[in-house]
Amino acid sequence: MITGKTKMADLIHLNHKLLPVIGRFGISLGFGDSTVNEICRKKGIETAFFLEVVNAFHDPDYYPQENLRQFSLQLIVDYLRNTHRFYLDKKIPEIEEMIEAMIRDCYPGKEHIDLIKVFFGNYRKELIAHIEREEETVFPYALMVEEAFLKGSLTGEQREQIRKRSMKDYQEEHDDIEEKLYDLKNIIIKYLPQPQDVSGCTHILYELFYLEQDINDHSRIEDKVLAPKVEQMEKVLLERYPLSDG
Amino acid sequence: MADLTAIVIESSYVIRKGWTQILRSFDEIRNIYEFAEIEECLPLLPKYHPDLVLYHSSRIHQEIGSYLSGKEIGKIFWVDISPEEHKKENVPEWADLSLSPLLPRERIRQSLEQIMHDLGGVTDQDNHTELSHREITVLKLISRGLTNKEIADKMYISPHTVITHRKNITRKLGIKTVAGLTVYAILNKLVSLDEIES
Ligand SMILES: [Fe+2]
Numbered sequence A: 001m002i003t004g005k006t007k008m009a010d011l012i013h014l015n016h017k018l019l020p021v022i023g024r025f026g027i028s029l030g031f032g033d034s035t036v037n038e039i040c041r042k043k044g045i046e047t048a049f050f051l052e053v054v055n056a057f058h059d060p061d062y063y064p065q066e067n068l069r070q071f072s073l074q075l076i077v078d079y080l081r082n083t084h085r086f087y088l089d090k091k092i093p094e095i096e097e098m099i100e101a102m103i104r105d106c107y108p109g110k111e112h113i114d115l116i117k118v119f120f121g122n123y124r125k126e127l128i129a130h131i132e133r134e135e136e137t138v139f140p141y142a143l144m145v146e147e148a149f150l151k152g153s154l155t156g157e158q159r160e161q162i163r164k165r166s167m168k169d170y171q172e173e174h175d176d177i178e179e180k181l182y183d184l185k186n187i188i189i190k191y192l193p194q195p196q197d198v199s200g201c202t203h204i205l206y207e208l209f210y211l212e213q214d215i216n217d218h219s220r221i222e223d224k225v226l227a228p229k230v231e232q233m234e235k236v237l238l239e240r241y242p243l244s245d246g
Numbered sequence B: 001m002a003d004l005t006a007i008v009i010e011s012s013y014v015i016r017k018g019w020t021q022i023l024r025s026f027d028e029i030r031n032i033y034e035f036a037e038i039e040e041c042l043p044l045l046p047k048y049h050p051d052l053v054l055y056h057s058s059r060i061h062q063e064i065g066s067y068l069s070g071k072e073i074g075k076i077f078w079v080d081i082s083p084e085e086h087k088k089e090n091v092p093e094w095a096d097l098s099l100s101p102l103l104p105r106e107r108i109r110q111s112l113e114q115i116m117h118d119l120g121g122v123t124d125q126d127n128h129t130e131l132s133h134r135e136i137t138v139l140k141l142i143s144r145g146l147t148n149k150e151i152a153d154k155m156y157i158s159p160h161t162v163i164t165h166r167k168n169i170t171r172k173l174g175i176k177t178v179a180g181l182t183v184y185a186i187l188n189k190l191v192s193l194d195e196i197e198s
């Protein structure tokens, strides 16, 4: 497990895929021998939160610690929202452009290759819907639970809300948003006709591998850090306030 | 290639030969043994180690059970071949599947093909990447937007079998979603764009 005393450089040697993750925290290379604790303090990052994120990315079986008070859900939600923006505003348009270029440069005159564009267009819509659902219903719900938990009170209305639709229910609807990227990769690798210009295809493949992995890790934060914390708070709230106040 | 042994138990000579002929057409089957009565066959089961037994008669199925209990004969796939038509929903408890000899031959073949696939699948599954005829049929129907249930009805197979086909298709092609499979089907000219849009 990665701890505050782990050297930042060792963390990258341990798993270089953490590079884009620490990048999103605004940490860049050149750490020298500084530990995670030191760098987080210097950058004003909450260390506990940083550790939850990198551990969840690094170890698929990592389960977050019991200590609920370590950092706020708001912090996680902000991080997840940032990542959503990164996908929608940066990655998706980049890949769309690459697909255009690929069709133009690698497969001129092959009309059915347009399929790939349509396919990715549909994927984009799905991703947007997925993200909207999270930002408009799941995150607000999570923050509501946290607010009640921190305030130490639960209104009748909030109780009803938890009863009617708990984090577990939201989790059940949380679908796999990487699957189509996986498919697209294989379609390009295995099933498109041989391209005229191979490098155009390799570039887009790198991007797809990267995005698939990143979304995968992002979903793990949602499933393994956010959801369990909310569920623990729900449990405490319902035990502590079995009858509604209002 | 699978190396299956099949047994046909049927008192009518003509019907028995009919089943044997169908079974012969499958490469997966190496040995076929014929019996008129189950009594002749039961003592030989441990010796033959059949994978597949075609048999019918409600009269005696308890005896099969009591005979088989405690005997080391491995897993047998029992097919009920009583000659009544609409009994698809009513497979006797000793059988894994019912197939009437009155069904169209093509349908019988399709069902047996599935059984061969399931029985032989364990040994040679992982080396296969090419789609079978049945899988191609399923893939075409998926691309045209049919549900598992609709595909099952169209192909006279169970929804469970459709799911098995889908899993195999996904494993072989490395494509998981309906949209991805559709792109594959179009690129390989298995379906046309008009078929999908309609
Ligand atoms: Fe998300």
Ligand SMILES: [Fe+2]
Pocket: A130, A134, A174, A219, A222
């Ligand atoms: Fe998500």
